[in-house]
Amino acid sequence: MAHLTNNFSEWVNQQVDGDSPFAFSEALRSASLSKLATGVFPTRKDEEWKYTPLADLFDSKPGEETAGVLDTEFIRSLKQAMPSAHTIVFLNGEYSEEYSDSRAMLEDSGLSISRLPQLEGTALKLAEDTILKSTLTDDNIFQHIALGLSQNGLFIEVKKNVECQTPIHVIYISTARGVTAFTSPVNVIRVSSNSHLKVVEQYASLGEATVITVPASYVQLEDGAGLDYYKIGMENAKTNHICNTSVRVAGSGTFRSHQYLLGSNLTRSNLEVSFTGPGAEAVLRGVYLGDEKQHLDVRTYLDHAHPHCSSDQHFRGILNGHSRGVFNGLVLVREHAQKTDAQQSNKNLLLSRDARIDTKPQLEIFADDVKCTHGATVGELDSDALFYLQSRGIDQKDATLMLTRAFAAEVTQEIDIDSLRTYVQGKIAASLDEIVIPSV
Amino acid sequence: MLSIKNLQVSVEGKPILKGLNLEVNPGEIHAIMGPNGSGKSTLAHVLSGREGYSVDAGSAQYKGLDLLEMAPEIRAREGMFLAFQYPIEIPGVNNTSFLKKALNEIRKHRGEEELDAIDFLSLIKKQMKLVEMKEELLKRPVNQGFSGGEKKRNEILQMAVLNPTLAILDETDSGLDIDALRIVAGGVNKLRSPNNSFVVITHYQRLLDYIVPDFVHVLSNGQIIKSGTKELALELEERGYDWLLEEAESKA
Numbered sequence: 001m002a003h004l005t006n007n008f009s010e011w012v013n014q015q016v017d018g019d020s021p022f023a024f025s026e027a028l029r030s031a032s033l034s035k036l037a038t039g040v041f042p043t044r045k046d047e048e049w050k051y052t053p054l055a056d057l058f059d060s061k062p063g064e065e066t067a068g069v070l071d072t073e074f075i076r077s078l079k080q081a082m083p084s085a086h087t088i089v090f091l092n093g094e095y096s097e098e099y100s101d102s103r104a105m106l107e108d109s110g111l112s113i114s115r116l117p118q119l120e121g122t123a124l125k126l127a128e129d130t131i132l133k134s135t136l137t138d139d140n141i142f143q144h145i146a147l148g149l150s151q152n153g154l155f156i157e158v159k160k161n162v163e164c165q166t167p168i169h170v171i172y173i174s175t176a177r178g179v180t181a182f183t184s185p186v187n188v189i190r191v192s193s194n195s196h197l198k199v200v201e202q203y204a205s206l207g208e209a210t211v212i213t214v215p216a217s218y219v220q221l222e223d224g225a226g227l228d229y230y231k232i233g234m235e236n237a238k239t240n241h242i243c244n245t246s247v248r249v250a251g252s253g254t255f256r257s258h259q260y261l262l263g264s265n266l267t268r269s270n271l272e273v274s275f276t277g278p279g280a281e282a283v284l285r286g287v288y289l290g291d292e293k294q295h296l297d298v299r300t301y302l303d304h305a306h307p308h309c310s311s312d313q314h315f316r317g318i319l320n321g322h323s324r325g326v327f328n329g330l331v332l333v334r335e336h337a338q339k340t341d342a343q344q345s346n347k348n349l350l351l352s353r354d355a356r357i358d359t360k361p362q363l364e365i366f367a368d369d370v371k372c373t374h375g376a377t378v379g380e381l382d383s384d385a386l387f388y389l390q391s392r393g394i395d396q397k398d399a400t401l402m403l404t405r406a407f408a409a410e411v412t413q414e415i416d417i418d419s420l421r422t423y424v425q426g427k428i429a430a431s432l433d434e435i436v437i438p439s440v
Numbered sequence: 441m442l443s444i445k446n447l448q449v450s451v452e453g454k455p456i457l458k459g460l461n462l463e464v465n466p467g468e469i470h471a472i473m474g475p476n477g478s479g480k481s482t483l484a485h486v487l488s489g490r491e492g493y494s495v496d497a498g499s500a501q502y503k504g505l506d507l508l509e510m511a512p513e514i515r516a517r518e519g520m521f522l523a524f525q526y527p528i529e530i531p532g533v534n535n536t537s538f539l540k541k542a543l544n545e546i547r548k549h550r551g552e553e554e555l556d557a558i559d560f561l562s563l564i565k566k567q568m569k570l571v572e573m574k575e576e577l578l579k580r581p582v583n584q585g586f587s588g589g590e591k592k593r594n595e596i597l598q599m600a601v602l603n604p605t606l607a608i609l610d611e612t613d614s615g616l617d618i619d620a621l622r623i624v625a626g627g628v629n630k631l632r633s634p635n636n637s638f639v640v641i642t643h644y645q646r647l648l649d650y651i652v653p654d655f656v657h658v659l660s661n662g663q664i665i666k667s668g669t670k671e672l673a674l675e676l677e678e679r680g681y682d683w684l685l686e687e688a689e690s691k692a
Contacts, residue, residue, distance in 0.1 A: 382528075383491070384528050385528055385530045387490055387491070387512060388524070388527070388528050388530065388582075389530075389533075389538070389542075390489070390511070390512040390513045390516070391488050391489070391490075391512050391513075391515075391516055391521075391522050391524075392513075392516055392538070392539075392542035392545075392598065392602065393513050393516035393517045393542045393543075393545040393546045393549070393602070394513055394541055394542055394545055395511070395513045395545070396511075396513070398541070398545075399513075402533055402538070402541070403530070403532075403533065405532070406530065406531060406532025406533045406581070407532060408532075409532040410531060410532045413532075
């Protein structure tokens with residue numbers, strides 16, 4: 001494993017050579033391990049990692065962590081987001097029988113949820129097939145870390161023509177103490193023709209240890225299928241989170257994604273969506289809220305390979321302190337993807353002089369009959385709006401808070417699960433309450 | 441109520457108000473008229489505390505307090521209200537919750553109990569009838585997607601709910617058709633009381649057909665060059681501003 005000289009890569013190296021526990025697919029695992037054996041970890045010389053420093057992550061060397069105590073009040077507060085969902089909890093990378101909703105793991109009228117290590121037969125084949133067809137590239141080393149070192153994860157499958165009424169809420173909690181903890185859940189979601197599902201993934205950490213989370217998720221939607229896919233990141237400042245999500249949407253399918261990055265030391269979220277048939281739709285939403293020295297990096301890749309598909313992206317960033325945001329969105333419209341409708345918007349609010357955003361919305365169009373727009377803005381709060389609120393008796397701090405919340409609400413209002421919308425808006429409001437101080 | 445003495449204000453070094461005097465007593469309606477560029481809007485902005493204006497000399501007292509030293513929100517909490525000439529749209533801030541927050545800030549300042557959602561709603565629904573506003577506008581973000589007339593009515597609705605002691609209407613009539621004008625003026629007239637005062641800034645006389653002022657002042661080149669009663673407004677309507685400007689020049 002040449003070129004790798006940091007603590008983390010040395011650790012990965014040891015895992016490759018060692019004999020880590022079996023995840024689910026020996027074939028995928030060994031393929032990824034061999035990639036890791038020759039793979040090169042990115043540096044900031046790589047264009048794709050230009051803005052995102054991995055030093056904190058590379059300094060860490062995972063070990064056998066000690067699980068800290070899990071406050072039941074904490075887990076109850078996480079469940080508030082989705083009180084009537086099928087809840088599945090992973091505690092320090094392990095499935096938690098105690099906190100998960102046991103009915104969730106049963107096969108239930110067309111919906112089945114299985115833990116990856118227990119997969120076999122057709123289900124295993126389906127999961128493998130979904131991963132093999134993903135758009136994540138071979139040089140995506142973190143994908144291979146996830147697949148090669150994963151010990152757990154879920155396979156969620158919906159059969160044809162099923163309207164899943166109950167959303168699935170997957171919670172990942174780290175309580176690690178002492179040495180660095182590493183988890184890399186792999187999730188595979190397949191929704192068959194004309195079926196619909198909602199999945200919420202939530203990440204939290206409350207231990208004192210450094211945590212490295214490297215999830216990989218693979219989604220496949222068949223003809224006319226729909227998935228609402230929410231990701232809520234609210235880990236503490238010791239957590240580094242690098243995730244890859246690959247989504248394939250067949251004709252007339254609809255993929256809706258919301259990402260709320262509200263915590264962590266460093267988060268890098270890479271979301272790739274490709275259309276594999278005509279008339280498909282993707283709606284991507286997100287808010288990243290950073291303070292102090294947080295680094296939040298959102299990447300999206302939209303592959304329009306078929307005609308009559310639409311994609312609509314709207315991401316907003318609020319950055320305070322010395323935090324740094326990155327938005328990098330690439331929309332590729334291939335030659336045959338006529339009548340493509342692709343919108344992409346990234347708006348950023350900088351609340352301090354030392355906060356920073358690097359935004360790069362990109363369009364590459366090879367078809368000639370398309371409607372595509374993209375744009376990015378970086379700014380401060382509208383002083384006219386501030387004055388308007390003040391002139392009605394609202395002080396500067398409250399007016400600032402109202403406008404900043406409103407800025408995020410332009411995205412969060414589209415969350416169509418009431419409890420989740422309230423929860424996310426509440427979390428954003430609470431964070432803003434702490435960070436917004438009146439300017440003098 | 442409001443006492444402005446020799447007020448001199450400049451914007452980026454350029455003098456706009458050049459020694460303005462105005463006395464407003466409780467219960468009075470004062471109209472301030474004048475040609476474009478005479479300083480009407482500057483006066484409204486300075487009184488409400490907007491940034492970007494430099495007060496070079498003079499004073500403005502409101503209820504005996506030094507108005508110019510007060511933050512905009514404190515002026516509002518002390519009972520001042522500015523109806524904006526161009527009410528701005530605030531995406532993402534709900535019209536109702538904004539107004540409830542504003543009212544409760546003012547009530548807190550007065551030492552009154554805050555209104556809960558139910559009491560507030562019944563208050564706002566009552567006041568909406570005053571300005572003939574559609575209820576759905578309450579659910580929208582502040583002024584977003586409102587027509588010009590709806591925005592002005594929303595200003596008057598806010599005024600009705602916040603119930604100020606001194607309201608400054610900055611060209612509230614601009615861009616309004618005659619029906620909207622009548623509704624807006626009707627709102628003001630219903631709020632009129634021996635304790636409340638209004639300063640109505642307008643370019644045209646027609647608003648004063650509906651809101652009858654006790655005094656009319658003509659502002660020109662940063663000074664009040666003539667004061668009179670409502671008849672002065674009618675005279676201005678008939679003869680325009682030029683004769684007054686000439687008169688002022690010959691005096692100078």
